Amino acid sequence: MYRSVFRDGLFAGKTVIVTGGGSGIGRCTAHELAALGADVALIGRNPEKLETVRAEIAEDGGSAACFPLDIREEGPVEETVGRVLERFGRIDGLVNNAGGQFPAPLAAISLKGWEAVVKTNLTGGFLMAKACFLRWMAENGGSIVNIVADMWHGMPGMGHSGAARAGMVNFTETAALEWAPCHVRVNAVAPGWIASSGMDKYPPHMKDTIRTLAASVPLGRLGLEAEVSAAIVFLLSPAASFVSGSTLRVDGAAPNVKPNWPMPKAKPAPAFDGFHRAVTPRVLAED
Ligand SMILES: CCCCCCC/C=C/C(=O)SCCNC(=O)CCNC(=O)[C@H](O)C(C)(C)COP(=O)(O)OP(=O)(O)OC[C@H]1O[C@@H](n2cnc3c(N)ncnc32)[C@H](O)[C@@H]1OP(=O)(O)O
Numbered sequence: 001m002y003r004s005v006f007r008d009g010l011f012a013g014k015t016v017i018v019t020g021g022g023s024g025i026g027r028c029t030a031h032e033l034a035a036l037g038a039d040v041a042l043i044g045r046n047p048e049k050l051e052t053v054r055a056e057i058a059e060d061g062g063s064a065a066c067f068p069l070d071i072r073e074e075g076p077v078e079e080t081v082g083r084v085l086e087r088f089g090r091i092d093g094l095v096n097n098a099g100g101q102f103p104a105p106l107a108a109i110s111l112k113g114w115e116a117v118v119k120t121n122l123t124g125g126f127l128m129a130k131a132c133f134l135r136w137m138a139e140n141g142g143s144i145v146n147i148v149a150d151m152w153h154g155m156p157g158m159g160h161s162g163a164a165r166a167g168m169v170n171f172t173e174t175a176a177l178e179w180a181p182c183h184v185r186v187n188a189v190a191p192g193w194i195a196s197s198g199m200d201k202y203p204p205h206m207k208d209t210i211r212t213l214a215a216s217v218p219l220g221r222l223g224l225e226a227e228v229s230a231a232i233v234f235l236l237s238p239a240a241s242f243v244s245g246s247t248l249r250v251d252g253a254a255p256n257v258k259p260n261w262p263m264p265k266a267k268p269a270p271a272f273d274g275f276h277r278a279v280t281p282r283v284l285a286e287d
């Protein structure tokens, strides 16, 4: 009889860390994993949000524990990964989901703001992955899923975050290569425009801009948190046992839908001048 890989208890006896597990896509992913039998380690800065999700999971009969942490701090990251191991005895999966940004034009981003975003979306994911690898996965295998966003060809207002996400895609591909001999798979999920609770933090005019983007998405709407979680869970699971180094877009076929945030007015681009004409190949310069 054929036994499908997709079955109840798919994650029974497994432990998965979900960063940013106290809200939005992370919360939804934590619920999905717990419903499939995983012990879930919830990470985020706000202990109350984590505790709410832990209690929701417990009420559904699942298993979760809270580990308040700012993923940008190396010492606390290592200490927290150690505490997850003490609590659950193993780490089979890591979902590097914690992240975010404040939409702002590049010229308005201070060094402090740039570093806050890049450390959240790139450095923190690296620290978490490295700690899980060194403390457990190098010896026992595992699966890591990094949440990014498809902004690597540029996105107005998201320069800090886009640079970090592009870096995270490269990190994903490099870690997949370096850690393959240890049976550690590393993939990324790139959500498009998702109607998540994370968007609640954006100012009203930006939320309005995002709502209007729905019409430009080929599938005709914003995505749902659960639609991103389903992709994350697939990549974590044995169903993806030959998938590593991939970035899976979950965006309704909308990699190029860019927001029209209020940005400084552009000056017209300079015209083709004499200097350029002098160095332009003859065939192009004839007229
Ligand atoms: C087709 C593909 C589509 C892809 C679409 C992608 C769309 C993405 C959507 C999402 O990601 S939705 C939800 C994600 N959640 C959030 O974004 C949460 C909100 N953001 C944050 O919490 C922060 O941005 C953070 C960096 C993630 C958290 O860092 P931290 O708490 O350390 O930040 P702050 O203390 O608030 O600020 C630090 C520093 O940053 C500067 N700054 C903050 N806001 C602005 C701003 N609006 N403009 C310019 N600079 C800003 C500022 O210098 C702060 O320093 P000080 O004020 O303390 O000097």
Ligand SMILES: NC(=O)C1=CN([C@@H]2O[C@H](COP(=O)(O)OP(=O)(O)OC[C@H]3O[C@@H](n4cnc5c(N)ncnc54)[C@H](OP(=O)(O)O)[C@@H]3O)[C@@H](O)[C@H]2O)C=CC1
Pocket: 019, 020, 021, 022, 023, 024, 025, 026, 043, 044, 045, 046, 047, 049, 069, 070, 071, 072, 097, 098, 099, 100, 101, 120, 124, 147, 148, 149, 150, 190, 191, 192, 193, 194, 195, 196, 197, 198, 199
């Ligand atoms: N919604 C969307 O359209 C898209 C979202 N994404 C990305 O998906 C991920 C989830 O987003 P979403 O659920 O929408 O938004 P949320 O804001 O709900 O989720 C972000 C989570 O990250 C946590 N977090 C932020 N900074 C840190 C930190 N330094 N250390 C630990 N935890 C941190 C937050 O918790 P706390 O504040 O308590 O620390 C929060 O729970 C993010 O990386 C986001 O950028 C990507 C593309 C599109």
